[in-house]
Amino acid sequence: MRLLQYIRVNSEGIWLNGRFSALPTGDWAEALYRQDGIQYPKFFKMDHLCRIGWMASELLLAGENDRFEPRTDRAVILFNRSGSLCNDTQYQTTIQDPDNYFPSPALFVYTLPNIVTGEIAIRNGYRGETSCYLLPDFDAGILVETSRQALQDPGTRSLLTGWVECAPGQSDDLLLCLVDAETEENWNEKNLLQLYRYGHL
Amino acid sequence: MKIVRLSDHLVCPLGHDTETTLEAVLQGRSELRLHSDWQHLPEPVCASLFEPDGIASAFAENGQTDQGYTRFEQLAIASAAPAIARSGIDPASPRVLFVLSTTKGNVELLGGNGAGQSESVSPVWSAERLARHFGNPNIPLVVSNACISGLCAQIYAPRALQSGRYDQAVIVGADVLSSFIVSGFQSFKALSQQPCRPFDRERNGLNLGEGAATLVIGRVENADGAWTLCQGAIRNDANHISGPSRTGEGACQALKATLAGICPDEAAMISVHGTATLYNDEMEAVALQRAGLDHLPVNAYKGYLGHTLGAAGLLESVLSMHAIDRGVIPATRGFSEPGVSVPLQVSNQPRTTDKKAFIKMLSGFGGCNAALYYRKGGTQ
Numbered sequence: 001m002r003l004l005q006y007i008r009v010n011s012e013g014i015w016l017n018g019r020f021s022a023l024p025t026g027d028w029a030e031a032l033y034r035q036d037g038i039q040y041p042k043f044f045k046m047d048h049l050c051r052i053g054w055m056a057s058e059l060l061l062a063g064e065n066d067r068f069e070p071r072t073d074r075a076v077i078l079f080n081r082s083g084s085l086c087n088d089t090q091y092q093t094t095i096q097d098p099d100n101y102f103p104s105p106a107l108f109v110y111t112l113p114n115i116v117t118g119e120i121a122i123r124n125g126y127r128g129e130t131s132c133y134l135l136p137d138f139d140a141g142i143l144v145e146t147s148r149q150a151l152q153d154p155g156t157r158s159l160l161t162g163w164v165e166c167a168p169g170q171s172d173d174l175l176l177c178l179v180d181a182e183t184e185e186n187w188n189e190k191n192l193l194q195l196y197r198y199g200h201l
Numbered sequence: 202m203k204i205v206r207l208s209d210h211l212v213c214p215l216g217h218d219t220e221t222t223l224e225a226v227l228q229g230r231s232e233l234r235l236h237s238d239w240q241h242l243p244e245p246v247c248a249s250l251f252e253p254d255g256i257a258s259a260f261a262e263n264g265q266t267d268q269g270y271t272r273f274e275q276l277a278i279a280s281a282a283p284a285i286a287r288s289g290i291d292p293a294s295p296r297v298l299f300v301l302s303t304t305k306g307n308v309e310l311l312g313g314n315g316a317g318q319s320e321s322v323s324p325v326w327s328a329e330r331l332a333r334h335f336g337n338p339n340i341p342l343v344v345s346n347a348c349i350s351g352l353c354a355q356i357y358a359p360r361a362l363q364s365g366r367y368d369q370a371v372i373v374g375a376d377v378l379s380s381f382i383v384s385g386f387q388s389f390k391a392l393s394q395q396p397c398r399p400f401d402r403e404r405n406g407l408n409l410g411e412g413a414a415t416l417v418i419g420r421v422e423n424a425d426g427a428w429t430l431c432q433g434a435i436r437n438d439a440n441h442i443s444g445p446s447r448t449g450e451g452a453c454q455a456l457k458a459t460l461a462g463i464c465p466d467e468a469a470m471i472s473v474h475g476t477a478t479l480y481n482d483e484m485e486a487v488a489l490q491r492a493g494l495d496h497l498p499v500n501a502y503k504g505y506l507g508h509t510l511g512a513a514g515l516l517e518s519v520l521s522m523h524a525i526d527r528g529v530i531p532a533t534r535g536f537s538e539p540g541v542s543v544p545l546q547v548s549n550q551p552r553t554t555d556k557k558a559f560i561k562m563l564s565g566f567g568g569c570n571a572a573l574y575y576r577k578g579g580t581q
């Protein structure tokens with residue numbers, strides 16, 4: 001498999017294909033959304049997990065040709081540790097108040113961590129596989145293996161895959177990669193771990 | 202290489218094992234009831250719930266000793282232990298993968314103001330406790346793909362086995378209900394206060410249900426008469442995060458990909474999601490027609506079990522295997538008059554079949570859809 005594009009985001013900054021930039025202060029995803037002049041009002045309805053995953057995918061995919069043409073051959077397969085805990089906590093706090101036991105359905109839907117894969121699929125017209133898995137920690141081996149195994153579906157030829165983690169009181173932690181089925185073995189555990197640790201190859 | 206069922210077990214309010222539950226289904230029974238005082242909810246909820254001590258007793262029946270497990274974890278273990286014992290696999294082997302399918306795991310532990318317990322609220326925590334309970338040394342995988350998780354787990358695990366890294370997998374699907382989940386579905390106005398009526402003209406919403414099911418699968422040279430997980434696919438509508446697609450795009454594409462190279466007429470039935478919401482059932486009918494499958498018998502289990510969320514894909518697949526072993530297509534409880542735009546072969550009576558294959562399909566929030574083809578005896 002071949003690694004085409006990658007983006008790493010942590011408390012220290014953003015590395016887009018190895019090029020570093022500082023993390024905007026405050027809500028970095030919203031700051032970048034405004035800075036890049038993106039027009040996508042649904043962004044403001046999203047919860048934090050969706051916003052960061054979606055915004056990172058925007059940066060990753062910005063240069064792609066025919067980007068919004070509907071396609072079925074690209075899968076979105078994301079992993080994290082905390083699921084939708086940020087939004088779950090907020091949801092529980094809301095329904096704790098008896099006057100708010102039936103909050104807006106828009107709040108409940110984000111208590112599912114796979115919604116971020118759906119948001120990316122909707123934005124880009126991806127009608128392929130979308131999957132969300134939880135692991136105790138970032139695990140380069142499992143991520144690479146899962147993406148290889150996803151190609152057992154003959155309809156899948158490329159993947160947007162990686163780690164999108166947020167938890168209450170913790171820094172956001174993301175690594176998103178665009179990979180395809182072409183033979184060039186730069187998509188491996190060693191390189192993925194290097195990207196996670198250092199943001200570049 | 203083939204991926205086959207080695208064993209299964211399920212635990213739900215209708216029965217603490219597969220045969221008892223199937224028997225109840227074939228007799229048309231259900232534990233769907235209106236609960237007016239459950240967890241002090243402001244509105245009554247019609248759901249399939251365990252008795253207050255139901256999960257603890259299922260857990261104890263299996264000879265398990267409590268190690269401070271939560272209700273959710275006890276349920277998962279109660280479904281896994283008998284399946285593992287019957288499969289003959291060594292769950293402590295590094296060649297065995299554990300996969301847990303759940304939507305919300307221990308979310309009921311989230312306390313007032315969302316405080317505390319954040320570690321144990323995570324499904325990852327429960328999955329590790331589950332794997333360690335059986336001495337398994339591997340990192341367990343949690344599938345969190347909303348309502349289609351149970352099928353995704355049965356697509357992920359065969360892939361992992363086909364890659365050669367593992368020889369067997371223990372796939373556990375489980376969810377318990379809490380005010381958290383019920384309030385969410387109520388906020389969507391998705392719940393019916395009567396037992397649900399899949400595909401019926403009068404259908405007005407879904408019922409939630411508790412339950413767990415475990416499927417142990419293995420990679421073998423020859424299927425030798427065993428139930429085989431032939432192929433499956435996951436496809437997104439790319440349309441809306443909470444509304445079913447009007448064109449059934451993702452479900453149709455998942456069905457087409459699942460049936461590539463397969464003659465669908467070998468299938469005894471399509472066991473659909475059939476939640477009994479207006480939009481889900483209509484979407485599925487459109488998807489079945491677009492995929493050229495609307496002539497096949499259809500069945501839905503939600504009228505017996507409610508929507509068991511992360512367990513649904515496993516519960517409903519396991520029941521289908523056992524029903525077809527008996528030559529029966531289970532009735533769709535709650536169905537009476539057709540209520541979707543495409544004529545479908547739904548029935549409120551059990552039908553007989555001599556076919557030995559079926560299709561399971563599910564759809565979920567996030568626009569995701571999955572389908573999987575099962576066949577007894579192996580090759581396509």
